[in-house]
Amino acid sequence: RIMNSSGILALFVFTHLLVHAYGIAGYSNVNDTSLTLSNSIVLLGVILPIHFPNENGDAKCGKVRGSNLQRAEAIAFAVNKINSDPNLLPAGTKLGFVVRDSCLMVNTALDRTLDFITGSTPVGNASYRVSGIIGETQSTISINMASLLRLFRIPQVSPYSTASGLSDKTLYEYFLRTPPPDSYQSAALVDLVEYFNWNYIITINSGDTYGRDGINQFNKILNSRNRTMRCIATNKEIPFPSYTTQSDYDKAAAAFVEPMVINASAVVLFGHTIYAKGLLDALKRQNITRRLFWVGSDSWAVGLDEIYPMLLGNQISVAPTTIPSVEFDRYFESLHVSNHTSNPWFAEYWQDTFNCSLSNVTNDPRKPCDLANQRISSKSGYVQESFIPFTIDAVMAFAYAIRKLQMNNCNGSGLCSAILSTGDSQSRNYIPGELLKPYLFNATFPGQSGGNFSFNKNGDPSIVSYTVRNLQIQNGSFRYVSVGTWSNANPSSPLRFIQPVVWNNYQGSILSQCSDPCQAGQYRFYSSDCCWKCVDCSGGKDFSNGSSTTCSTCEESFAPNQFRNGCIPIVPTFYHSATPAAIVILTITCIGILATICVIIIFIVHFTNKIIKATGRELTVFLLVGMIVCYIVPFLFVIRPSAAICGIRWVGVGLGFATCFSAILIRTIRIHRIFNRPLSTKQPLFVGSISQSVFILILVGVQVLIMIVWMVVERPGVKYVYTATTGEVLCNQSPYSSFTVIVGYNCVLLSATMYFAFRTRNVPKNFNETKFINLTVYSLAMIWVVLLPTYFGTAGLGNLFWTTSLLLTIVLSASVVLGAIFMPRLVYLFRNVYGDMKSPETTVAPVEMLRKGNVGKSHHFGTDSCAAANRCVSQPLENGVHEHEKMLCDSSTQTETEQMDSH
DSSP: OOOOHHHHHHHHHHHHHHHHHHOOOEEESTTSTTSOOSTTEEEEEEEEOOEEEOTTOSSSEEEEOHHHHHHHHHHHHHHHHHHTOTTTSOTTOEEEEEEEEOTTOHHHHHHHHHHHHHTOEEETTEEEOOSEEEOOSSHHHHHHHHHHHHHTTOOEEESSOOOGGGGOTTTOTTEEESSOOHHHHHHHHHHHHHHTTOOEEEEEEESSHHHHHHHHHHHHHHHHHOTTTOEEEEEEEEOOGGGOOHHHHHHHHHGGGSTTTTTOOEEEEESOHHHHHHHHHHHHHTTOOSOOEEEEOGGGTTOOGGGHHHHTTOEEEEEEOOOOOHHHHHHHHHOOTTTOOSSTTHHHHHHHHHTEEOSOOTTOOSEEOOTTTOOOSGGGTOOOOTTHHHHHHHHHHHHHHHHHHHHHHSTTSSOOTTTOBOOOTTBOOBOOHHHHHHHHHTOEEEOTTSSEEEBOTTSSBSSOEEEEEEEEEETTEEEEEEEEEEETTOSSSOEEESSOOOOTTOOSOOOOOSSOOOOTTEEEEESSSSOEEEEEOOSTTEEOOSSSSSOEEOOTTEEEOTTSSSEEEOOOBOSOTTSHHHHHHHHHHHHHHHHHHHHHHHHHHTTTSHHHHHTOHHHHHHHHHHHHHHHHHHHHHTSOOOHHHHHHHHHHHHHHHHHHHHHHHHHHHHHHHHHSSOOOSSOOTTOSHHHHHHHHHHHHHHHHHHHHHHHHHSOOOEEEEEOSSOEEEEESSOHHHHHHHHHHHHHHHHHHHHHHHHHTTTSOTTOOHHHHHHHHHHHHHHHHHHHHHHHHHHGGGOHHHHHHHHHHHHHHHHHHHIIIIIHHHHHHHHHHHHSOOOOOOOOOOOHHHHHHTOOOOOOSOTHHHHHHHHHTTTSOOSTTHHHHHHHHHHHHHOOGGGOOOOO
16 A cells, blocks of 8 residues: 555656646635735645546546535635634634545546645645645545555545544554444444344445445444344445446346345445445346335435435435534525635536526527526525535544644744744645644544544544434425434444334335244254254253254253243242241241240249249240240241351251250259259259359350351352252252251250259159159150151152251240240249149158158149248258258249248
8 A cells, every 4th residue: 555656756747647638626715815825824635526427437527516515615614614713723823725626536536635745736826735635535535545645644534434444543544534434334234134133135335445344344243243143145246436337237236136035125235326326227227126125324325316216215224423514504505606716616516406507608408597596595405415514523623633733832823833844945834744643633622413523543533323314205205314323322222213214105024034934942944044944843941032043952940931932040949938838837836936925924024923033034034045046947947048048047946956955954954963962051063043054155155166167167058959840949058967967966965954854853742843844855855756867868858848847846846845844834823823822731851761762742843842941941951851942942043032041
């Protein structure tokens, strides 16, 4: 792309030959008397295809292009606006412009570019070298210009060229543009194809850089998303306009009726208006009348009016979002051929617009122009060209860059030597491109289409937005209707529709496919790259959405849905409260909780009663707490498992049992130490309530330490177990190891309690609490002997069985403690408080009987002996037997008023 010096010289010579042969027409503002030909003018070169190329293919120009004449006038409008704004450029500094016509030909555009580079641009009485260039419209021409301008470090801003390759700054270092690059447009076109679910499409592109790069980007993005869903039926490239013949269009049109293409109804055309017109003409010549749905790129989204009837309204396209300039409309509509002579092509435009003649040629078939009544307006067919805002932004970019450059280097006071390069004797000074370029890239200013405009590091606009337009027939005429938007500011869902797309005389879904879509539960068996037949999925876990090439199998935690086009998560179950076994257990648990609460309330109400005091209140509190914990544990097993719940469950099991068993064990040991000791008048050590409480806390603390170690070794968590269609969420701890570790220690406590309960079975008959302790301990042992093997035997059968076994063990154990220890106490309390309690014989057995183990058996609760001891405080002790009962009562009540002195 880089020319050597000999190539440049040859191009320069060729340019001047063309100038001599055809002359160079130009549109400039520096000839105006309002501007002084001085170094205060910053000249911009503009290259536009004001005319179409000659249909004969020679180097001469054809008809004038109204859209590009509007763009030339937009340059003049923007420059005049900037020069009239004293706050934009420093005083004395003006922008100048010179427009040259390329006639949409590469060589001609390069000739004009070289004129600007060499400073051979005659303007008035002087020659200027440009500080920057605006143009061209065609990406192919802009690429050639950018390669040349890079050598001479002259910035180029194009308001029209959108080829993605121009973003490569290693090749086009001095190129910038105000419209978005085609890479975004290609993504927008793919989104449109996907939105309408077209999976078999025809693609047509122009043979220039714009069309070739655009369609390549389209195919790349399309293939990266889902190759099996979107297929290209055929792709045809039409050569560059300078070399296109009618046969090229006919070949492209013939592909529409090929056997493998006939079912494709969606056509993506990435090219200019001239290609769309030529292709539609070829389709008409070959009488190809089947319904087609066109997706157009921005370059022909608003093309020639005569192609609209040929499209039949079935077209949707994208174009960069712009807001028409109302000020420019007023400016352009104010122009009149009688007084606008600075534009050498305006008269030609006027004649084409009004189909009249300004000449006095007698053989001109057109009528003479009525200058008195003819005005440019919407009635004359004027519509602002869609890229006019980008054209104005291009000029504004230069103005704001020059302003910032002056402020940083000249203190904002006009053009100074620090930013000017001295011209030779033939041309005036200019701003070197290497100075101006960074200020262009960093320029930020209010854009014509709303918001602030800025360039990114590639010289492209930072914010990209497209308008989705649908060609509709309204009131008998064709017009474009904005139906949606596409923006890179919303990467997750860039395409948004604001109203429905309307196709001419067509209702329902638009299909463009080689084969009929497969049903859910079927997969596609491809007979060719883009055509298939449908085959049913046979596996029970298999599914297919109808667009895949094989059946997929649901993962372990998923199952096919009812349509078999996807998988749905299997909702894991757990041991919840609706399970029949859980209902029974929770019912017993609730009854146990209510009974325990009643016991607590009664004990609180009668807290100072001597019967309550005699039971050992502190130890009773431990028992009640342990029972409450045991009753709460079943509720933890019907909650959905989590790491915390799994840990708390086993903590509750361990603490509940440990608290109850420790309290019973300490109570039993205390009785054993009092009654099964040598006769003595001294009270045994550590039988007081505080000592007993400390012992219980120590035993419970051992259980806590075991649980801490267990949680460190086997960290609580959850796991999911799935079958074919069901699943369970369980705690990840092994039911064997967890139960063994947590409950093993409690088995030791229960065994020790059984031992001491057996040792205290023969206490005096007046103290019969050991009978109820023995009943409790032996009942617990029977429960554990029956249910624990059941637990271990059912652990392998599933969560339901072993959880039920465990919860039954817990609930029955707590209920036994409640019924065997607390119910007799309540009966005795109510008899003592609300009825006439006739105490049995309170006479103490002789010591000989105590030693021989022949103490009589009593059926009354042990607090009878405490009452008897209280009644006999003043009586002398016989053989020390009464002293045993007294010590037991003293250690239970711990109240000073009921302390009994030794006698």
